[in-house]
Structure formats: structure tokens, C-alpha cells
Amino acid sequence: MKSKDRNYFKILRAGINSTYQDLGRNNLYHIGIPFSGAMDKRNFQLLNSLLQNDYNSPVIEFAYQGPHLRYFGKDIFFCISGNVSFKIITKEGVIDGNSYQCYLLKNGDEVDIHSTNKSVYGYFSINGTFGVDYYWGSCSINTQAQIGPNNGNKFSKDLEIEIIDINNSFNKRKLDYLGSTIENIRVIKGTNYDYFSESSQNKFFKESFKITKLSDRMGMRLEGPKIENIVDPNIKSEGLVKGVIQITSAGDPIIMLSDHGTIGGYPKIATVISADYDRLVQLTPGSNIKFKDVSLEDAETLYKLYQMETNNIISQIK
Amino acid sequence: MIKNILNLGDAALYCDFGSEVNQEINSNVIKYFYHIKKLNLKGITNLTPSYNKLIISYDLNIHSFLSLKKKIENMEIKENNKLEKNLIEIPVCCDNNFALDIKRVENKLKLKSEIILERFFSKNYFCYMTGFVAGMPFLGDLEKDMRLKRLETPRVKVPKGSVGITEQFCNIYTFETPGGWNILGNTPQNIFDTSNQSNPNLVNPGDTIKFYRITLDQYNEIKR
Numbered sequence: 001m002k003s004k005d006r007n008y009f010k011i012l013r014a015g016i017n018s019t020y021q022d023l024g025r026n027n028l029y030h031i032g033i034p035f036s037g038a039m040d041k042r043n044f045q046l047l048n049s050l051l052q053n054d055y056n057s058p059v060i061e062f063a064y065q066g067p068h069l070r071y072f073g074k075d076i077f078f079c080i081s082g083n084v085s086f087k088i089i090t091k092e093g094v095i096d097g098n099s100y101q102c103y104l105l106k107n108g109d110e111v112d113i114h115s116t117n118k119s120v121y122g123y124f125s126i127n128g129t130f131g132v133d134y135y136w137g138s139c140s141i142n143t144q145a146q147i148g149p150n151n152g153n154k155f156s157k158d159l160e161i162e163i164i165d166i167n168n169s170f171n172k173r174k175l176d177y178l179g180s181t182i183e184n185i186r187v188i189k190g191t192n193y194d195y196f197s198e199s200s201q202n203k204f205f206k207e208s209f210k211i212t213k214l215s216d217r218m219g220m221r222l223e224g225p226k227i228e229n230i231v232d233p234n235i236k237s238e239g240l241v242k243g244v245i246q247i248t249s250a251g252d253p254i255i256m257l258s259d260h261g262t263i264g265g266y267p268k269i270a271t272v273i274s275a276d277y278d279r280l281v282q283l284t285p286g287s288n289i290k291f292k293d294v295s296l297e298d299a300e301t302l303y304k305l306y307q308m309e310t311n312n313i314i315s316q317i318k
Numbered sequence: 319m320i321k322n323i324l325n326l327g328d329a330a331l332y333c334d335f336g337s338e339v340n341q342e343i344n345s346n347v348i349k350y351f352y353h354i355k356k357l358n359l360k361g362i363t364n365l366t367p368s369y370n371k372l373i374i375s376y377d378l379n380i381h382s383f384l385s386l387k388k389k390i391e392n393m394e395i396k397e398n399n400k401l402e403k404n405l406i407e408i409p410v411c412c413d414n415n416f417a418l419d420i421k422r423v424e425n426k427l428k429l430k431s432e433i434i435l436e437r438f439f440s441k442n443y444f445c446y447m448t449g450f451v452a453g454m455p456f457l458g459d460l461e462k463d464m465r466l467k468r469l470e471t472p473r474v475k476v477p478k479g480s481v482g483i484t485e486q487f488c489n490i491y492t493f494e495t496p497g498g499w500n501i502l503g504n505t506p507q508n509i510f511d512t513s514n515q516s517n518p519n520l521v522n523p524g525d526t527i528k529f530y531r532i533t534l535d536q537y538n539e540i541k542r
Contacts, residue, residue: 030367032453239367296328
């Protein structure tokens with residue numbers, strides 16, 4: 001490709017954990033490869049809807065601080081989802097951008113994504129397609145197993161983000177959406193619930209737990225009342241799924257997130273319901289959470305309601 | 319063969335084949351795993367076999383717990399369904415630089431290192447499952463006098479290729495990762511190949527593994 005025909009971003013600052021993500025890769029747990037994919041699926045979906053991209057188009061996910069990008073190429077639109085502060089730097093000046101609005105970028109313009117506000121993950125994409133390689137049907141980067149484009153590594157300074165396709169019939173769109181927060185994380189009791197003393201079972205649902213800094217795409221470690229195991233601190237290793245809450249030998253809960261190890265040997269006290277997953281991953285270290293027990297039937301209904309709500313938000317894009 | 323099916327959260331079936339760990343129960347898990355995998359059912363997003371459990375993850379937009387549970391319960395698995403079993407030979411070098419825990423194992427088992435390694439290499443091992451990290455095989459069983467607990471404090475980084483033992487099991491670290499198994503050696507062979515998308519795992523559940531000992535020169539030769 002001749003350089004004058006290229007459309008690309010150059011990374012001036014990579015941000016803390018910037019990667020390509022899509023909906024992830026499935027049917028690989030049995031060989032030890034987790035789903036991966038965008039942590040906050042709703043914001044992933046909103047972004048591709050706003051940009052009129054295919055529903056599973058690759059986006060750039062960032063955590064806490066996003067990348068600072070300089071654009072080279074023909075006119076393009078970009079959009080950011082999540083609760084994010086960013087600036088757009090053009091020859092005319094610098095403006096503060098708003099999430100869920102599309103902005104025009106010309107050759108030489110920059111986007112500086114300062115931070116996510118009271119949340120962890122944000123998403124960036126364009127009205128087009130990034131040039132990414134696919135591994136087992138997904139371009140999601142799993143840095144732990146080094147699977148995905150960019151040799152499975154997070155972005156670094158000076159990396160160039162290729163754009164292989166721009167949708168020229170795109171119309172600028174926006175959405176008024178303030179995001180969705182949650183006070184209690186709803187869970188279903190786990191397969192080893194009876195491994196824990198009655199008083200610990202009560203504490204698990206009555207007291208609050210603090211999210212620690214030891215939280216990333218693999219898991220979220222919590223701190224709070226110690227959960228006392230009265231049977232065995234280990235089980236024979238078995239499969240895990242996203243949202244499972246294991247209790248470590250030290251008595252602390254750890255929640256499995258999108259890049260989690262596929263099997264584990266700690267007892268499972270509960271599992272976060274699918275409807276609350278997107279909002280759980282956005283909680284920052286230092287936040288306190290409480291768990292609320294729901295039935296399987298309620299969890300299935302709550303998921304349907306959550307999906308309807310997402311579709312309703314998408315229908316408000318104009 | 320399945321004793322009980324529970325839910326693991328709201329989007330996975332937890333199929334319990336028993337509480338013990340042995341090759342008979344595990345073979346049943348693996349039979350179900352391959353049978354369901356071959357059916358290629360819409361909305362099944364993952365199958366995770368382990369020693370004595372099979373977890374079936376599904377898309378909540380397509381399945382609900384009760385209907386999928388019924389489907390699995392009514393499944394007929396032919397008893398004579400033969401498992402695909404490969405014999406895979408894997409070279410291991412037990413040079414001092416690689417056998418990180420040989421001294422600890424000598425002390426705990428009260429056996430000389432040469433005896434430990436002789437016993438370790440004299441047996442074939444069965445692959446119960448793969449996972450935790452990509453491609454890591456969980457193998458067994460070690461003889462009763464070869465069994466010991468994991469390290470009191472796990473290593474933050476176990477080198478890629480390390481071959482370790484704990485309890486009745488041995489495994490191969492396919493990536494550098496934290497871990498607490500007793501390391502006896504290192505294999506130069508790539509156990510997980512990211513570039514081979516159709517078959518990235520060298521070892522799969524049901525396979526038999528034969529470790530054979532190599533010198534440091536041979537190790538470096540293969541590694542080159």
C-alpha cells in the first residue's frame with residue numbers, strides 16, 4: 001500500500017491497558033483459552049451501533065487512561081463509549097469531547113483520551129474497520145496467553161493502527177446516555193455454598209466488600225469479612241465460567257472476569273448473574289459492593305430485561 | 319453416567335460425574351465432551367471437561383437451564399464409543415538449572431534424585447484435562463510413593479516448559495505463569511502452538527504421555 005493511500009492512527013501514548021476487542025472467542029475453554037472480548041458488552045454494542053459498523057467489529061478497549069492518537073489519512077469519524085474524558089486537537093484548536101457523539105477527524109488531528117470517570121473501561125472506534133488479524137474467529141487480545149493481533153500484547157507507543165475500510169455513506173449520529181450504575185451485585189448461590197460456615201454465608205450477603213487494586217481483565221479480588229471454609233479450602237480442579245466467585249485459602253472472594261483461567265481449585269460460593277456483569281466490571285478499585293441472592297429463574301428474566309433495555313437505548317440513537 | 323446436573327450461575331450447566339478422581343470417571347466425562355462437541359449445538363459457547371465434572375456454557379439468548387438440562391439428560395452416549403487415544407512422547411531435561419525443586423522433592427519423599435527421576439520416567443501418564451492456561455495438560459497418576467503437596471509459597475513465575483508434580487498429578491507449564499507445583503525438569507518441546515489454529519494442543523484429554531529424559535546438549539539442539 002502506498003503511504004499516501006494509508007489511513008492510520010499513530011499512538012503517541014498507549015494508555016494503561018489498550019487492546020483490540022470484539023465479542024471474543026468461544027468453544028476453546030477445553031484447551032485453556034478463555035472468552036476474552038470486550039469487558040463491558042453494552043458499551044461495545046452501543047459503539048458499533050453509533051458508528052453503523054457490523055455488530056462484532058473490532059474496537060479499541062482502554063482501562064483508566066486511554067491512548068493519545070494522531071490520525072493520518074482521509075476524513076474519518078470516530079466515537080467513544082463509556083464514561084470518558086477526552087480532547088480533540090485540530091488545527092482550529094482544542095475541544096472537549098463527549099462520549100456517544102461522533103466527531104470528524106482530518107489528516108493530522110489528534111484524540112487524547114485522558115481518563116475514564118468513576119469507571120474502568122472505555123471504547124474507541126471509527127466508521128470503518130481496523131486492520132486486525134483473527135485468531136480462532138476473534139481479534140480480541142488476551143495478553144496473559146499472548147493471543148491476538150499485535151502478538152497478543154497491549155498497545156505500545158509508536159504502534160500504528162491501520163484502517164482497512166471506511167464507510168463513506170456514514171451519517172454522523174449521537175445518543176444521550178448517562179450510563180448505568182448498580183448498587184448491589186446480584187448473584188446465584190454456587191455449587192460449594194455449603195463449604196462455608198453459616199455465619200460466613202450471612203456475612204457474604206449482609207456485609208460489604210471492597211474491590212482491591214489486584215483487579216484486571218482476568219479477575220477482581222475483593223477484601224472484606226473473611227469467609228470461613230468448614231469443609232476443605234480446595235476442591236478437585238474443575239471448570240470456571242465468567243462471574244464465578246471463588247473463595248481463596250485466605251478467605252477472600254475473587255471474581256472471574258473475561259480473561260480468567262479456565263479451571264480452578266477454590267470452592268465457588270456464588271456466581272454473578274449475566275445481567276449485572278457489564279456494570280460489575282466498571283466498578284473501580286476502592287468501591288464497596290454488596291451481594292444480593294437471586295433465583296435462577298429471576299436471573300434469566302433479569303437478563304432478558306437487560307437486553308431489552310440495551311436494545312431500547314440503541315433505538316434512541318439519532 | 320452423569321450423577322447430577324446443577325446450574326453454575328445462569329448460563330452454564332454443571333454436570334457432576336462423581337467426587338473421586340480416577341480414569342474411569344474421567345473417561346466418561348471425556349466421552350460426553352466429545353459427543354456434545356461433535357453435535358455442534360447452536361448456542362453452546364463452551365465445554366469444559368475436568369477430572370469428574372463437565373461444564374457446559376450456553377448463550378442465554380438461545381437456551382435456558384431447564385430445557386438444556388433435559389436435552390443433556392436424554393442424550394444417549396454409546397458405551398462402546400471409543401475414545402481417540404494418542405501416545406505422545408515428550409523429551410524432558412533434568413539438568414540442575416531446570417529441576418528447580420529436586421532437592422525439596424528428595425527431602426519430602428526421602429528418596430535419592432536418581433530414584434525419583436527413574437520412577438518418574440518409567441511410567442506412562444493419562445491426560446485428564448487441559449486448561450487453566452492455554453494447553454496445560456493435567457496428567458496422572460504418579461505412584462503412591464511419589465506423591466507430595468505443592469509448594470507452601472507458590473512461585474510468582476514458573477518458567478515455560480517446566481514439568482512439575484503434585485499429589486497424584488504431573489503437568490507441563492505451557493506459558494510462564496504463577497504456580498506451585500514441584501518442578502523436576504523442562505521440556506524444549508512446544509506444547510501449545512498459537513499459530514496452529516486447528517489443533518494448537520500437543521496433548522488432549524484421553525491421550526497417553528511418555529516422558530523421556532534428554533541431556534542438556536540434546537535440549538539445546540531441539541530448542542535451536
